[in-house]
Amino acid sequence: MMKSLATAALFPPLRRTAPLLAAAILVIAFAGTPDTALAQGSVRAWGMGGALTAASRGLEAVEFNPANLGFSEGSSLGLAGAAVTVGNNSLSLEHYNEITGSHLDGAAKDRLLGDIPQGGMTMDADVRVSTLGYQSGNLAFSIGALGQGRGNLDRDYFDLVLYGNRLDTSVDFSNTWGAGYAVATATGSWGFTLHEGDQSALAAGFNVRYLHGIYEIHVDEAFGRLDTMLDSIDGQAFVSTLSSEGGRGLGMDAGMAWRSGAWDFGLTVENLVSRIAWDTGIVQDTYLVTASRVMLLDGGLDTAFTDEHLSHPADGYATSLPRSVRAGAARRLGSWLAACDLGYRGSPAEGQDSTASIHAGGEWQGSRLLRPRLGLFADDQNGLGGSLGLGIALGSWRLDTAATAQGGFLPDKARGLGLAVGSSLVF
Numbered sequence: 253m254m255k256s257l258a259t260a261a262l263f264p265p266l267r268r269t270a271p272l273l274a275a276a277i278l279v280i281a282f283a284g285t286p287d288t289a290l291a292q293g294s295v296r297a298w299g300m301g302g303a304l305t306a307a308s309r310g311l312e313a314v315e316f317n318p319a320n321l322g323f324s325e326g327s328s329l330g331l332a333g334a335a336v337t338v339g340n341n342s343l344s345l346e347h348y349n350e351i352t353g354s355h356l357d358g359a360a361k362d363r364l365l366g367d368i369p370q371g372g373m374t375m376d377a378d379v380r381v382s383t384l385g386y387q388s389g390n391l392a393f394s395i396g397a398l399g400q401g402r403g404n405l406d407r408d409y410f411d412l413v414l415y416g417n418r419l420d421t422s423v424d425f426s427n428t429w430g431a432g433y434a435v436a437t438a439t440g441s442w443g444f445t446l447h448e449g450d451q452s453a454l455a456a457g458f459n460v461r462y463l464h465g466i467y468e469i470h471v472d473e474a475f476g477r478l479d480t481m482l483d484s485i486d487g488q489a490f491v492s493t494l495s496s497e498g499g500r501g502l503g504m505d506a507g508m509a510w511r512s513g514a515w516d517f518g519l520t521v522e523n524l525v526s527r528i529a530w531d532t533g534i535v536q537d538t539y540l541v542t543a544s545r546v547m548l549l550d551g552g553l554d555t556a557f558t559d560e561h562l563s564h565p566a567d568g569y570a571t572s573l574p575r576s577v578r579a580g581a582a583r584r585l586g587s588w589l590a591a592c593d594l595g596y597r598g599s600p601a602e603g604q605d606s607t608a609s610i611h612a613g614g615e616w617q618g619s620r621l622l623r624p625r626l627g628l629f630a631d632d633q634n635g636l637g638g639s640l641g642l643g644i645a646l647g648s649w650r651l652d653t654a655a656t657a658q659g660g661f662l663p664d665k666a667r668g669l670g671l672a673v674g675s676s677l678v679f
Contacts, residue, residue: 295333295674299641299654300613301627303591305580306509306518311385311676314392314441314459316578317520319507321390321443322455329677330385330394339658339668340375341633342367365410372404372427374633382674392441397466401432425476425489433571434466435528443509452512458504465499465528468571472536478543487543494566498532503573516582526573536566574598580611587618607631613639620645625654634658634667650676
């Protein structure tokens with residue numbers, strides 16, 4: 253595959269560059285696996301734009317702030333839940349549909365390349381599943397799984413596909429990387445009251461999480477270049493990946509919560525401690541493609557290219573889940589609950605960017621049967637987004653649904669979409 257891409261790069265821009273570009277985007281989008289997609293009870297928070305650090309209760313507190321278990325009463329049983337998101341930092345669905353199968357003129361190519369940040373196109377995907385959860389008072393236990401992935405395609409790749417290789421230019425693909433993992437989790441949670449007065453209370457809480465690694469892969473090293481000269485072309489591309497089929501580890505979250513009258517405040521650190529030791533089925537794969545002094549007119553392209561793929565066992569290694577910090581406030585206003593969170597998520601891996609975000613949302617609590625929700629959120633990578641959610645209660649049974657759009661409010665304008673659903677029993 254790498255050889256065929258390198259060969260294609262030798263020629264001027266094709267008349268139909270859009271299908272090739274669209275295919276590359278699609279592959280990256282679904283080959284990996286927003287990080288705020290939380291299953292089961294936290295689907296409620298997702299419908300509120302992710303703003304539930306201060307007002308989460310019951311099983312919701314496990315995901316958003318374990319300290320709120322100190323304020324939780326009764327019991328709840330999480331039956332099942334799932335949340336999925338896919339997004340990127342560059343193209344909306346509308347723009348993607350415009351370029352798919354279309355001939356791009358100069359203005360369209362300029363616009364498309366202008367949508368790609370200097371750092372390249374980054375694509376994220378997240379899948380989370382909750383299979384079972386139980387909360388009684390200030391204690392909770394839950395089982396689930398999560399899969400996440402992130403990849404980046406260098407901006408120079410899009411320049412090459414759109415405009416072809418030009419004389420006396422060098423194209424560098426070094427800012428191309430990717431990583432993904434799947435992990436099963438078992439979490440024990442405890443919240444407790446530190447102080448309680450007539451109008452206020454202070455609580456703390458912890459999650460202790462067993463992490464069972466299912467699969468992990470990341471790009472260990474990657475570089476590439478293409479130099480186009482008057483009489484020949486030189487190029488080289490190298491990728492080294494490290495993967496594992498199993499591992500084990502532990503993680504811990506910590507939180508604080510303060511309740512005062514109609515106000516709630518919360519602070520939580522997710523993955524305060526997090527480490528997975530990968531020690532099963534470890535393989536290192538390396539791919540190398542070289543084009544040396546390719547003469548454009550000699551017709552000997554097959555002999556000008558060399559490619560090599562090596563695969564061998566490798567030593568164990570360790571990874572950690574990205575640490576995040578959230579601070580939030582919530583207030584009850586008649587039949588409405590209004591909430592706002594500030595968030596910071598650390599770099600998922602070396603060389604990748606951290607993310608700051610803001611979340612705001614509301615829930616109408618005037619009906620026990622139906623509880624509509626809406627939210628807004630924004631971060632420094634994907635811009636503004638919005639969410640809608642609905643909670644349905646039939647006796648003790650609860651059903652929560654939510655949908656989000658990031659980088660825009662309408663599905664065709666958005667650069668990322670997400671869906672979540674969760675079911676539980678509350679006693």
